[in-house]
Amino acid sequence: MTDVVLDGVEKVYPGGLTAVRKVRLRINDGELFVLLGPSGCGKSTILRMIAGLEEITSGDLWLNGSVANDLTPRERNVAMVFQEGALYPHRTVKGNMMFPLEVSGGDRAEASAKVVELARALGLNTMIDRLPGTLSGGQRQRAAIGRALIREPSLFLMDEPLSSLDAGLRTELRVEIAALVRSSRTTTVYVTHDQVEAMTMADRMAVLRDGVLEDVGTPEQIYEDPATVFVAAFLSSPPMNLLQARLWAVEGEGLLLDLGPQRLTIPWDDPRASSLISHHGQMVIAGIRPDTLVPIAPGSPARPGTVLSGQVHGLEFHGHEWLAYAQAGIPTVDANEFGRPRPAPAMAAAQPGLRDRLRGMLGRPSREPGRAEEHAGHHRRSDLIFRANPGQRPNRGDHVALTVDLDRMLLFGADGRRVTPVQR
Structure with a gap:
């Protein structure tokens, strides 16, 4: 049995590419811990550093109390x-x-019986x-899993073991x-980019x-109480509505979220009011999952300040439910644009970026040099x-x-982090 501690672990490759940035993480003895994130986020690099297949640039890895x-x-x-x-x-x-x-x-006879x-147990x-x-x-x-488990390791590492299998088999095998692994009580670190795998398997999980x-x-904590807008969006299926708003504290009314036309x-x-009032006049992101939007029957009453409206322009049938897309005129944002590590300052004059080149091709003006955009994200389709x-x-x-x-609405600041306290 082993517990794992990453204390400020960093991985920098030759040429300056930083794959893992000062990660501090504790994985408890006997825990099934999942590292979740999109491709290229550093989760497999962390796994390889734990295994000793990748050298740690800085920081310490502790296994069972020893560096x-x-x-x-x-x-x-x-x-x-x-x-x-x-396999061989x-x-x-x-x-x-x-x-x-x-x-x-x-002993060969003993080993054979064990196999x-x-x-x-594996159905083989x-x-x-x-x-x-x-x-x-x-x-x-x-x-392959049996070959790894047979030697009773202190630590079991799994790097996307189901990603090459079809959907039905993935469900069965997870x-x-x-x-x-729970029956073996072996500390297990499991890497995946699949949110469903992470949510259904993990005792605890980390999003990178x-x-x-x-x-x-825990999966429930991260889903219900995410720390950043990226985490909230990454764990939302169907996609979360991320609406750009300006927050106003209005005496006698409450905290007004100005969504443009709505x-x-x-x-x-509201328990969040004391935290939100400090964001008076600032841009925020309202995260609203599709299951927290309930259609109102014509003629039914609704409490003022709790209703959004739009015109349906798309429908998707999912068997047990329909997903509907409504144009509401509310600017929405892309979670991937918030909270990314800042690149090192350029030594020479910056060349036009991809977005600026695309704007030029489409006849749209680029931002003025030195002028910051009003918010950290950018507009995508105005849908609910x-x-x-x-x-x-x-x-x-x-x-x-x-x-x-x-x-159940989540509110995030312009840096992509929650503006209300996260409970862990």
Whole structure:
């Protein structure tokens, strides 16, 4: 059993590329911990540094209370499973699973019995004498997991082990893997870019972007109480509505969210009011998930300051529900534009960026040199996305009024971080 601590760990490659930026993280003994983030965010680099396959540029890695920066992979007693199982093609399933025990020089009869027992737990007992080339992708991954677990490592590392499998098999295997590693009580670090895998498997999880740790907590904590707008959007499916607003404190009314053509009002007795009042006159981002927008039946009353409206222009059928897209005239923002690490200052005069070149091609004026944009994001399509039951879906062209569950609305500042306290 092992606990893992990353104390200011950083990875900088030759040429100055920083893949991981001062990550501080604790993974508890026996925990199934998931590193989640988009491609290139540094999650696999962290895994490889824990394994000893990648050198740490600065900071310390602690394994079970001791600094492990200079330990070899063998000395760290870790086992790793990659995206592809990488089995020995000339060895049977049993031969592959036996290999670590043969190398360690243990009793062969005892090792064979151990392999048979683990193969039964993995559902491989009927194919234990088959070669990898005759197995399906899921069976090969099970065999690779068995080979890693058989030697009873102190730490189990999994780098996107299900990403090459089809959707149905991923669903089946993620349940099996989670149950297996929990039953073994082996500390496990699991890397994935799949939000569903992370949310369904993790005891706790960390969300990374551009090598920076954005948030850490249980899946429920991070979903309900995200620290940044990027985390909120990344864990929202269907996509979260991210609406640009200006916040005004209005005596006798409450905190007014000016969304351009529409308004929402947070009452003064809302627990968030004391934190929000300091943002009077500032631009904020209102994060509203589609399931917190409820269509109002014509003629039904609604509390003032809790309603947004728009015209439906798109519908998607998802079997158990419809997703509706309504044009509301409210400027929306892209979560990816907020809170990114600032690049090092250029030594020479900056060349026009991609966005400026595209603006020129489209006949749109670029920003004036030295003039900052009013907000950190940029406009995308002015839509509201909401859910509708199959028997109650609107039609294209309908005008709809939607009640907003203000208690579940999330508010972020221009830096992309929550403007109200995050509870952990």
